[in-house]
Each structure stands twice: as C-alpha cells, then as structure tokens.
Amino acid sequence: MDTIKAYIEENKQRFLDELFGLLRIPSISSIADHKPDMIKTAEYWRNSLLKAGADKAEVMPTKGNPVVYGEKIIDPKLPTVLVYAHYDVMPVDPIELWKSKPFEPEIRDGKIYARGADDDKGQGFMHAKAFELMVNTNTLPCNVKFMIEGEEEIGSPSLGKWCQDNKKMLKADVILVSDTSMIGKNTPSITIGLRGLAYVEVEVTGPNKDLHSGLFGGAVANPANILARMIASLHDENNRITIPGFYDDVLEVNPDERAEMARAPFNLEEYKKALDINEVHGEAGYTTTERTGIRPTLDVNGIWSGYIGEGAKTVLPSKAYAKISMRLVPNQNHEKIAHLFKKHFESIAPKSVKVKVTPLHGGQGYVAPTNTSAYKAASRAIEDVYGIKPIPFRSGGSIPIISTFEQVLGIKSILLGFGLESDAIHSPNENYPLEQFFKGIEVISLYYKHFAELSK
Amino acid sequence: MDTIKAYIEENKQRFLDELFGLLRIPSISSIADHKPDMIKTAEYWRNSLLKAGADKAEVMPTKGNPVVYGEKIIDPKLPTVLVYAHYDVMPVDPIELWKSKPFEPEIRDGKIYARGADDDKGQGFMHAKAFELMVNTNTLPCNVKFMIEGEEEIGSPSLGKWCQDNKKMLKADVILVSDTSMIGKNTPSITIGLRGLAYVEVEVTGPNKDLHSGLFGGAVANPANILARMIASLHDENNRITIPGFYDDVLEVNPDERAEMARAPFNLEEYKKALDINEVHGEAGYTTTERTGIRPTLDVNGIWSGYIGEGAKTVLPSKAYAKISMRLVPNQNHEKIAHLFKKHFESIAPKSVKVKVTPLHGGQGYVAPTNTSAYKAASRAIEDVYGIKPIPFRSGGSIPIISTFEQVLGIKSILLGFGLESDAIHSPNENYPLEQFFKGIEVISLYYKHFAELSK
Numbered sequence: 001m002d003t004i005k006a007y008i009e010e011n012k013q014r015f016l017d018e019l020f021g022l023l024r025i026p027s028i029s030s031i032a033d034h035k036p037d038m039i040k041t042a043e044y045w046r047n048s049l050l051k052a053g054a055d056k057a058e059v060m061p062t063k064g065n066p067v068v069y070g071e072k073i074i075d076p077k078l079p080t081v082l083v084y085a086h087y088d089v090m091p092v093d094p095i096e097l098w099k100s101k102p103f104e105p106e107i108r109d110g111k112i113y114a115r116g117a118d119d120d121k122g123q124g125f126m127h128a129k130a131f132e133l134m135v136n137t138n139t140l141p142c143n144v145k146f147m148i149e150g151e152e153e154i155g156s157p158s159l160g161k162w163c164q165d166n167k168k169m170l171k172a173d174v175i176l177v178s179d180t181s182m183i184g185k186n187t188p189s190i191t192i193g194l195r196g197l198a199y200v201e202v203e204v205t206g207p208n209k210d211l212h213s214g215l216f217g218g219a220v221a222n223p224a225n226i227l228a229r230m231i232a233s234l235h236d237e238n239n240r241i242t243i244p245g246f247y248d249d250v251l252e253v254n255p256d257e258r259a260e261m262a263r264a265p266f267n268l269e270e271y272k273k274a275l276d277i278n279e280v281h282g283e284a285g286y287t288t289t290e291r292t293g294i295r296p297t298l299d300v301n302g303i304w305s306g307y308i309g310e311g312a313k314t315v316l317p318s319k320a321y322a323k324i325s326m327r328l329v330p331n332q333n334h335e336k337i338a339h340l341f342k343k344h345f346e347s348i349a350p351k352s353v354k355v356k357v358t359p360l361h362g363g364q365g366y367v368a369p370t371n372t373s374a375y376k377a378a379s380r381a382i383e384d385v386y387g388i389k390p391i392p393f394r395s396g397g398s399i400p401i402i403s404t405f406e407q408v409l410g411i412k413s414i415l416l417g418f419g420l421e422s423d424a425i426h427s428p429n430e431n432y433p434l435e436q437f438f439k440g441i442e443v444i445s446l447y448y449k450h451f452a453e454l455s456k
Numbered sequence: 457m458d459t460i461k462a463y464i465e466e467n468k469q470r471f472l473d474e475l476f477g478l479l480r481i482p483s484i485s486s487i488a489d490h491k492p493d494m495i496k497t498a499e500y501w502r503n504s505l506l507k508a509g510a511d512k513a514e515v516m517p518t519k520g521n522p523v524v525y526g527e528k529i530i531d532p533k534l535p536t537v538l539v540y541a542h543y544d545v546m547p548v549d550p551i552e553l554w555k556s557k558p559f560e561p562e563i564r565d566g567k568i569y570a571r572g573a574d575d576d577k578g579q580g581f582m583h584a585k586a587f588e589l590m591v592n593t594n595t596l597p598c599n600v601k602f603m604i605e606g607e608e609e610i611g612s613p614s615l616g617k618w619c620q621d622n623k624k625m626l627k628a629d630v631i632l633v634s635d636t637s638m639i640g641k642n643t644p645s646i647t648i649g650l651r652g653l654a655y656v657e658v659e660v661t662g663p664n665k666d667l668h669s670g671l672f673g674g675a676v677a678n679p680a681n682i683l684a685r686m687i688a689s690l691h692d693e694n695n696r697i698t699i700p701g702f703y704d705d706v707l708e709v710n711p712d713e714r715a716e717m718a719r720a721p722f723n724l725e726e727y728k729k730a731l732d733i734n735e736v737h738g739e740a741g742y743t744t745t746e747r748t749g750i751r752p753t754l755d756v757n758g759i760w761s762g763y764i765g766e767g768a769k770t771v772l773p774s775k776a777y778a779k780i781s782m783r784l785v786p787n788q789n790h791e792k793i794a795h796l797f798k799k800h801f802e803s804i805a806p807k808s809v810k811v812k813v814t815p816l817h818g819g820q821g822y823v824a825p826t827n828t829s830a831y832k833a834a835s836r837a838i839e840d841v842y843g844i845k846p847i848p849f850r851s852g853g854s855i856p857i858i859s860t861f862e863q864v865l866g867i868k869s870i871l872l873g874f875g876l877e878s879d880a881i882h883s884p885n886e887n888y889p890l891e892q893f894f895k896g897i898e899v900i901s902l903y904y905k906h907f908a909e910l911s912k
Contacts, residue, residue, distance in 0.1 A: 030767030091769055094666075154767055181671070195670060199768045208732035210550075210883045214651060214853030215637070217783055218753030219744045221737035224778075225687060225756050232688035235681070276664035281677035281808035288675045297674030300681050301771050302762035307779060311486030311610055312655045312816040313547055314781055314854075315757050315882055322680075323763060325770055327673055352737035360768040397670030398770075426771055427666045 004445050007133045008438055015441070016112075016434075018048065019125045022087075023105040023114040029065060029088035029154045038065040038150045041087045045148050046070065048128050053135030054146070060166075062158035065150030069169070072135065073143045079455040080143040081448065082172035082411065083131075084401070085124025085179065086152030089116040090426045097428035111431040119425040122432040123178040123418060123440065124148065130444035139445075141452035145172055149401070152179075155199070155361025156401040163408045173455065174374040175405055176447065178440065180395055180417030185436065187265055188386045190378050191415035193293065193394030194402055196328030196365035198338040199301075202345060203356040204230070204320045210306075211316040221352035223320035224305040230348055231322060234298055238284035241298050241326075243344045249332045253294045261289065264391050274421075292396030297327045323360070327396060334362035334400070363400015366413075374414050377450035381443045382416075416447065460901045463589045464894055471897075472568075472890075474504065475581045478543075479561040479570040485521060485544035485610045494521040494606045497543045501604050502526065504584050509591030510602070516622075518614035521606030525625070528591070529599045535911040536599040537904065538628035538867065539587075540857070541580025541635065542608030545572035546882045553884035567887040575881040578888040579634040579874060579896065580604065586900035595901075597908035601628055605857070608635075611655070611817025612857040619864045629911065630830040631861055632903065634896065636851055636873030641892065643721055644842045646834050647871035649749065649850030650858055652784030652821035654794040655757075658801060659812040660686070660776045666762075667772040677808035679776035680761040686804055686811075687778060690754055694740035697754050697782075699800045705788045709750045717745060720847050730877075748852030753783045779816070783852060790818030790856070819856015822869070830870050833907035837899045838872075872903065 008015075027041040028034045042059045049057035049070035057070030065088065073080075092102040092115050100106050105114035112122060127146070134140035147170065149159045163170060180191040206223035207216070236242050253261075266289050272280065282291035291297070305320030307313035326337055342357040349355040368375065370392050382390045395415075402413050418440040424430045464471075483497040484490045498515045505513035505526035513526030521544065529536075548558040548571050556562050561570035568578060583602070590596035603626065605615045619626060636647040662679035663672070692698050709717075722745050728736065738747035747753070761776030763769035782793055798813040805811040824831065826848050838846045851871075858869045874896040880886050 030765070030769065032766070091763070091765060093763065093765065097665075153769075197670070197770070199770070201768075206733065209553075209880065211731075212853065212882045213755045213757055213781060214653070214783055215748060215851065215877070216731075217748065217755040217781075217852065218751055219736055219738045219747040219852075220731060220733065221735075222755050224759050225691070225754075226737075228684040228687035228756065228759070229691075231681060231684035235685075275667075275672075275676060277662065277676065277808060278810075279677075279807040280675055281682075281806065282675045291675040292671060292673065295674055298681075299669045299673040299678050299772055300684065300762065301669055301769060301773070302764045303680050303684070303776070304760045304764040306756065306758035307547070307549065308758045308760040308777070309486070309547060309549065310488070312657075312779060312781070313486065313609075313757060313882070314653070314655070316755055317757070320759070321764070323768060325669060325673075325768070327670055350735070350737065352733060352735040354734075395671065396673060396675075397668065421671070424665065426668045426769070 003137050003139065004133060004442055007137055008441055012438065015129050019122060020105045022121050022125060023116055024103055026103045027088050027150065028091050029151050030091055038088065042066045042068050042150060045087055049146055052128050052132035062162050064158040067159065067162050068146065068148040070146040071144065074140060075143070078142045079452060080145060080172040081451065082145045082147065082170060082175045083127045084175050084177045085127060085148050086120045086150065087124065087148050088150045088153050089119070089121065090153050094428060099429055107434070110435065111433050112437070113429060113431045115430050117430050117432040118419045118423040119430065120152065120179045122437055126178060126437060126440040126444055130441045133441065133445055134448060141448050145170065152401065155363060157361065159401055160404045160408060163405065167409060170409055172411055174451065175411050175413040176416060177402070177413050178416050178418060179399055180397065180415045181419035181421060182417060183264060183391060183393060185420055188382045188388055188390040189393040190390045191395045191417055192368045192370060192392045193330065194366040195396055195398050196332055196334045196363055197325060197398040197400055198328060198334040198341065198362040199325040199360045200338060200341055201358045201360055202322050202324060205318060205354040206352070207318055210318050213314040213316040216316050220316060221350065222316050223353055224317055226350060226353050227305065227320040227322060230345065231300060233348060239282055241296070243340050245340050246337065250296060250329055251331050258290065261293065261394070262287065264289065264393060293394035294329060296329050296332060299325055301325050327398060328365050330365035330367045332365060334364055338362055363398055364403035366402045368412055368414065373451060373454035374412065377447050377454050378414050378416050380450045381446035384446050385439050385443045416443065459593050459595065460589060460898055463593055464897055468894065471585050475578065476561045478577050478581060479572055480559055482559045483544050483606065484547050485607050486547055494544065498522045498524050498606060501543055505602055508584050508588035518618050520614040523615065523618050524602065524604040526602040527600065530596060531599070534598045535908060536601060536628040537907065538601045538603065538626060538631045539583045540631050540633045541583060541604050542576045542606065543580065543604050544606045544609050545575070545577065546609050550884060555885055563890065566891065567889050568893070569885060569887045571886050573886050573888040574875045574879040575886065576608065576635045578893055582634060582893060582896040582900055586897045589897065589901055590904060597904055601626065608857065611819060612860070613817065615857055616860045616864060619861065623865060626865055628867055630907065631867050631869040632872060633858070633869050634872050634874060635855055636853065636871045637875035637877060638873060639720060639847060639849060641876055644838045644844055644846040645849040646831070646838070646846045647851045647873055648824045648826060648848045649786065650822040651852055651854050652788055652790045652819055653781060653854040653856055654784060654790040654797065654818040655781040655816045656794060656797055657814045657816055658778050658780060661774060661810040662808070663774055666774050669770040669772040672772050676772060677806065678772050679809055680773055682806060682809050683761065683776040683778060686801065687756060689804060695738055697752065699796050701796050702793065706752060706785055707787050714746065717749065717850070718743065720745065720849060749850035750785060752785050752788060755781055757781050783854060784821050786821035786823045788821065790820055794818055819854055820859035822858045824868055824870065829907060829910035830868065833903050833910050834870050834872050836906045837902035840902050841895050841899045872899065
C-alpha cells in the first residue's frame with residue numbers, strides 16, 4: 001500500500017495534467033456537431049492506454065462513435081479484469097449557470113470543475129492511472145482489458161453489437177466500472193443495483209399552424225394544454241404511474257431487504273436542505289431511498305411549446321413536445337415499457353389532436369450478487385483505503401449497457417464508483433473532488449491485488 | 457365614388473411602395489433590441505401623415521415607445537374622426553416556417569407577405585392613404601386626427617396615460633380602428649365586441665438546481681410534471697375553467713342574441729379542414745363561434761422546462777415555466793381575473809415546489825352599440841363597396857386599448873377591419889390581400905362621407 005501511495009504522491013500533478021487534457025475536448029455525444037471531438041477523445045484515450053503500459057490499444061469503429069480497446073496480457077492463466085468507461089459527456093445547458101467554462105477545467109476548493117470531471121472522464125481516467133501505477137511498480141497481478149465507449153449518454157446504441165462482434169477478445173472474469181456514486185465520502189458504498197431506462201419523445205399536434213389565441217382560443221384544441229393534461233394523467237393521486245401494465249413485472253422487494261436497505265444513513269432534513277425544497281415528493285408507501293432505489297418512476301426531462309421568448313405573445317401553438325423518461329427496476333423490460341407507454345399515450349389523446357411517440361433509447365435494470373470474489377475484492381479494497389466497510393446499495397441511476405454486458409458477454413459487473421452527490425453530474429458546475437480521484441486510484445490498484453488473491 | 461376609385465387606380469403602385477417601406481422596419485415591440493426600429497417606424501408614420509396632407513404631425517414620447525400624432529382641422533364645427541392604429545408588430549418565430557423573409561415584403565398570388573402586412577401596418581396604412589385621397593381630391597368632409605401607437609402587441613402600457621395627458625387634443629366624435637377581421641371577403645362584417653385579456657407568466661421551482669433524473673427521479677418533485685398537473689387542473693371535464701370566481705361577472709348572452717349570432721355563415725367542416733383537425737375542442741354547451749365570441753377562455757401560449765435540444769438528456773429540471781392567457785368577455789375585469797388566477801394557482805401548488813405568478817399585461821373587453829351614426833356610416837360604406845350589408849359580429853380577439861379609450865376619452869370606437877382569417881396574423885407567412893387593401897381605402901373614404909352626412 002505504501003508503494004501505491006508513494007507512486008500517486010509523486011505523480012499527482014502529471015495525473016491531473018493528463019486528465020485536464022481529456023476534459024478539454026467537448027465530447028458531447030448527443031449533439032451531431034461534436035462528431036470530430038468524439039474521434040479526438042477516443043484517440044486521446046488510446047494514447048493514454050499505450051503510455052500507461054498497454055501491449056496494444058486501438059480505436060475501433062462502430063456505426064456510431066468508436067470504441068477504444070486496449071489490453072495487457074501478462075499470463076493467460078491468470079484472471080482477467082475488463083475495465084469499462086465512457087469518454088462521451090452530457091450537453092452543458094444551461095450554460096449561463098456555469099461558474100467556469102465547462103471545457104476549461106479548473107480546481108476550486110479541492111475540486112475539479114468541468115463537464116465530465118466525474119461522469120465519466122474523471123472516474124474513467126482513474127483506471128488508466130491505476131493501471132500505469134501497477135505496470136510501473138511491477139505489481140500488476142492479473143490481465144487487464146479496457147473498453148472505453150463514446151455513446152453512454154445516448155444509451156450505448158452501438159456497444160452491444162460491438163461486444164457481440166468481439167466476444168472472444170473481451171473474455172474476462174469481471175467487468176470493473178467506475179461510473180456511479182458513493183452514499184458519501186464518509187459512507188462508502190458499492191452499487192449493486194441500477195434502474196433500467198425507457199426514454200421517449202412525444203409530439204402533440206393541434207392545428208396545422210400557430211394561431212392567434214384570441215381568434216381561435218377556446219374553440220380549437222391547444223396542444224400545450226392537451227399535453228399538460230395527458231402528462232398529468234400519467235400519475236394518480238398516490239403518484240403511481242397509470243400506464244396499464246406498467247407495474248406488472250416489478251418484483252416487490254421483501255420487508256427484510258427493505259429493512260436492511262433502511263440501515264444506510266440518510267438524513268431527510270439535510271437532503272431537503274441541500275435541494276432547497278420544503279417537501280419530498282414520490283410514490284405513496286415508500287421512503288425517499290426506496291423511491292429511487294427499488295421503484296420505477298416517470299419524469300418529464302423536457303417540455304416545450306409556443307412562444308418561450310421575452311414578453312407576451314398571444315399564440316395558440318400548433319405543436320407541443322415533451323421528452324419523458326421512465327426509470328425501471330430489474331425485471332421490467334425497457335422495450336415492453338416503451339411500447340406500453342406509446343400505446344397508452346396514443347389512447348388517451350383526444351380526437352382534437354394528433355400524437356406521435358418516438359422511443360429515443362432504453363436499457364434494462366441490473367442487480368449484482370454480493371457473495372462473489374469480484375464483490376468481496378471491491379469491499380476489501382474500499383475498506384483498506386477508507387477504513388470503513390462499504391454498504392451494498394441500489395442506485396436510482398441507469399447504465400443500460402451493464403445488463404447488455406451480462407446478456408452478451410455473460411460477465412457480471414462491479415460498480416466501483418467514487419462520485420459524490422455534490423458532483424452535479426449532468427448539471428452546471430459538474431465537479432469531482434481531488435480526494436476522491438486519488439483515493440479512487442488507490443482503491444482500484446488494491447482491487448486487482450484482492451481480486452487476484454480471492455480468485456486463486 | 458368614381459373619383460375615389462380613379463385616385464386609387466392611379467396611385468396603386470406608389471401606395472404599395474410606401475407601405476413596403478413601413479413593412480421593412482422590424483418594429484417588434486416585445487423584444488428590447490428592436491427599440492431603434494420603433495423610433496424609425498414612428499418617424500416613417502409621421503412623415504407619411506405630413507405627406508398625406510396633415511396640418512401637423514409629431515412623434516410624441518411616452519415612458520415606452522412613442523405615439524405618432526397628426527391632425528387636419530378643416531372646421532372646428534364639423535365632426536371629428538380620430539383614427540387609431542399601431543405600428544408595432546409581433547415576433548416572427550418560428551422563423552423557419554416563413555416562405556419569404558418577414559421583413560422583406562413580397563407579393564405572391566395577389567397577397568402581400570410580411571410581418572405586419574395585415575396587423576396592423578397594412579390595415580393602419582389604408583387610413584393614411586384614404587386621408588391623402590380625400591385631401592388631394594378636396595373631398596374631406598370633416599376633421600381628422602391620428603394616433604398611432606407602438607405598444608399594442610404588448611398590451612398598450614403607455615397609451616392610457618398618454619390619452620389622459622392629451623385629452624383635449626384628442627377630442628373627437630368617433631374613433632376609427634382597422635385592426636380586426638371580416639368573417640370573409642364575401643361576408644363582410646363589423647366587429648362590435650372584443651374579448652378582454654389577462655396574460656400571466658408562471659414559474660414553478662422544484663430543486664435548486666437541475667438534477668440527474670435517475671438519482672433523484674421519483675423522490676423529488678419534478679416542476680415540469682407538477683406544472684403539467686397544475687395546468688391540466690385549470691379546466692374541468694366540460695372544458696370549463698376551474699378558477700374559483702372566474703365566471704362570476706360573465707354576462708350570459710340571451711337565447712335571442714345567440715340565435716341572431718348563429719345566422720352568421722359558418723361551415724364547421726371547412727373550418728376543421730383549414731386547420732387540419734379532426735375535431736374542434738371547447739366549452740361544452742356552446743358552438744365554435746360562441747366559444748370565441750361570447751365565452752372566456754384560458755390558453756397556454758408557451759411552456760418550457762428542462763432539456764429541449766436534440767437527443768436525450770436525463771435531467772430532472774429545477775424550473776418549469778408557462779405563459780398563460782385568459783380571454784375575457786365584457787364585464788369581466790382583467791385585473792380581478794389576473795388576481796383570481798394568481799391566488800388559485802398559488803393555492804393548488806403542492807408544498808414540494810415554489811410558485812411565482814407574474815401578470816404580464818391585460819385589458820378589458822368591449823361591446824359597441826349598432827344604433828349610432830358611427831356604426832351606420834360604417835355599415836353603409838361597406839355595403840357601397842362590397843354590395844352586401846355587413847354582419848355585426850363579436851370577435852374573440854382583444855384590443856385592450858379600445859375599452860381604455862372609452863374610459864379615458866369617453867369615445868366609442870368603430871372596428872372597421874378588413875383582415876381575413878387566412879391572413880395568418882401573429883403566425884408565419886402573415887399576409888394581406890391586395891384586394892382588401894385597396895377596397896379598405898375605398899370604404900374608409902366613403903365612411904367619412906356617410907359619417908359627416910349622418911352627423912348633420
């Protein structure tokens with residue numbers, strides 16, 4: 001452990017310089033204009049892997065953004081860890097709320113501020129540096145493979161096929177992923193559950209052009225009012241989702257498990273204070289942690305219609321749009337849910353409007369067992385560095401590709417995440433504490449040691 | 457009448473050239489950047505009035521955009537007509553739907569295409585040209601005054617005070633306004649009723665920053681979902697507005713009047729076809745014409761929240777906004793209604809969000825009597841030119857300043873409008889048929905003749 005600490009200490013500044021180089025490339029996967037940045041970022045990752053000690057590393061094409069693959073095989077008989085990360089990031093709007101520019105990383109109060117500082121450039125790059133550390137200190141105890149994709153934030157549309165096409169090359173004993181959070185820096189945890197996701201866009205069309213709201217208002221269906229009514233009807237008075245069949249495949253978590261989960265520290269008053277809200281809001285009969293951990297949800301991620309500029313315009317809009325996503329629990333199928341949504345949403349539209357539902361992306365939920373070498377190695381490595389045994393935890397987030405890995409490659413993933421709730425991922429002023437970045441490198445290095453030992 | 461027709465025929469091209477000069481100035485009153493254009497437009501109008509034969513014309517300052525005032529007093533003992541028009545126009549979004557540029561007027565298929573072609577540069581400018589015609593042919597039978605404002609599309613916030621300050625100067629027997637439509641070019645009509653307007657903006661705040669919808673979705677109130685629910689609740693299943701007290705001051709129109717109104721030609725199938733809708737939509741128990749003519753309504757004019765760009769972003773937004781306007785019938789007070797809305801909207805907000813309601817502008821409704829010289833002169837002038845006696849008609853639109861004129865100046869207005877439903881006012885591809893423009897000049901010239909005679 002001293003070797004590890006010493007190596008990190010000596011190379012701190014260089015680690016950060018290299019990460020900043022990665023953060024400076026605006027690799028926003030959901031905006032087509034950024035295509036050249038995606039290639040640049042992939043090449044930056046390939047070079048980083050080669051410099052860190054990979055035997056080979058390459059940028060492999062897909063129908064979408066390329067995947068970076070790298071490996072170091074020290075002995076085919078030893079276990080193999082396959083590292084997954086993503087080099088794409090979320091858009092930056094609302095840009096005016098950023099205190100420093102999203103693609104000009106800077107350190108303030110011990111935190112790195114930049115889009116991707118946590119999700120997932122900061123977290124992903126810890127793996128490159130832990131790998132370099134083990135290679136350079138001659139302590140790498142097993143084989144390592146890397147697959148770094150560029151489409152995670154848009155639902156990994158190409159990676160499933162790429163995995164299928166490269167099944168043999170990707171053979172491994174565990175997939176190691178740092179793309180999640182801990183409950184807190186003094187409450188380390190390991191994510192053992194993820195929610196699935198079904199994301200759709202809806203379009204409601206009223207009249208064939210924008211109309212004067214005085215001359216037509218009250219006589220012609222206003223698609224913005226209708227859309228509001230349709231969205232409102234998707235939840236009942238207990239905040240349960242009203243789509244027929246939506247809960248059919250939800251596995252109820254039994255009372256024992258719920259009691260176990262309830263032992264994770266959670267302070268409702270602090271939670272409300274941090275978000276500046278007077279009350280939480282969710283499905284009746286469940287706690288806040290349960291609402292995000294074990295229950296499916298439906299949220300409007302965006303809505304727009306009519307005149308949204310300065311001042312007043314008396315328009316009866318022709319069209320109204322919304323982006324709506326549903327978080328799913330394991331056993332709910334995202335394609336089935338997207339289909340149920342579409343069927344239901346079309347069925348509740350009044351005849352005075354036309355409705356179009358377009359599924360944008362989706363993925364299945366995931367649960368990982370805790371009685372495996374892969375899990376135990378993670379638990380020990382965290383305990384070594386943080387001095388506390390981590391809590392197994394179900395996250396509300398989704399990494400749809402994790403269940404794809406299981407289906408296609410037959411490999412379970414360990415979600416060894418170091419993010420904190422205050423990192424503001426997907427939001428303005430995304431950040432990642434230096435402390436988590438350096439501790440993460442230490443934990444990852446130790447993970448290899450424990451995993452190799454436990455696998456003997 | 458021959459003199460009138462001959463003068464118009466001789467000067468057609470010049471009339472259009474002058475109107476196009478006016479249409480080329482982008483005088484959008486709701487966008488602060490266009491302030492210099494407002495001044496330019498006011499000066500264009502002043503010069504037009506002087507050239508047309510006004511004794512004097514000036515650009516008079518207000519707290520907002522200036523008012524253009526002009527007059528020609530031929531004999532203080534003769535009746536005086538005060539012409540009202542506005543030189544400001546609506547914004548042009550969505551700009552991509554315009555076939556030609558909104559501020560580069562062009563003629564296609566016998567129509568002038570430009571923002572303001574009808575509302576209200578085209579209609580307003582007919583008065584300048586009718587005035588010029590009467591002056592140059594020595595047929596002006598009474599005194600004429602002009603007040604042309606630049607804030608109609610934002611609710612005329614300065615004109616009430618300006619009228620108050622210039623009461624004596626504005627003394628007149630009738631106010632003549634061309635800012636409304638006819639039922640059709642073969643069904644001429646005169647607007648005798650206008651709806652009032654209460655326009656508000658609402659802001660719903662959930663958490664203090666945009667959140668990751670996976671990590672927080674289902675546990676924290678989503679302001680977009682909440683706003684949808686609040687908006688949906690503003691109408692009941694009969695499409696009646698649910699704000700307590702909203703209908704208290706509505707005067708029900710008696711069955712006889714409704715029967716009289718129902719005689720105006722209206723083809724529901726053509727109406728639906730023109731708007732490409734399968735069904736109309738409105739308050740139960742009323743016809744389409746009644747829904748816009750004699751009933752108050754509530755419409756979302758704009759709504760926005762969260763991510764509205766390309767692709768998918770899994771954000772739980774911090775804020776959601778809507779612009780909401782209510783059209784009111786005579787006897788409903790717009791300030792009272794805005795207050796009732798605010799009180800109600802705040803009361804229905806769940807504790808999990810904060811709500812802010814900002815009234816943006818408003819105005820009272822209006823009804824004009826038909827047994828006056830002012831109305832009869834209009835009816836005769838239209839019959840002279842169109843060969844058909846016009847139908848008195850209640851419009852769904854609002855010109856809030858019309859009721860202010862009555863309150864402040866004690867003068868009733870005659871709404872002598874030549875717009876057609878197909879003019880697409882407030883929408884992309886606003887247009888005004890040349891036929892209506894030239895017929896309008898003829899009708900206005902004859903109006904003066906009849907009004908002077910009937911006033912003897």
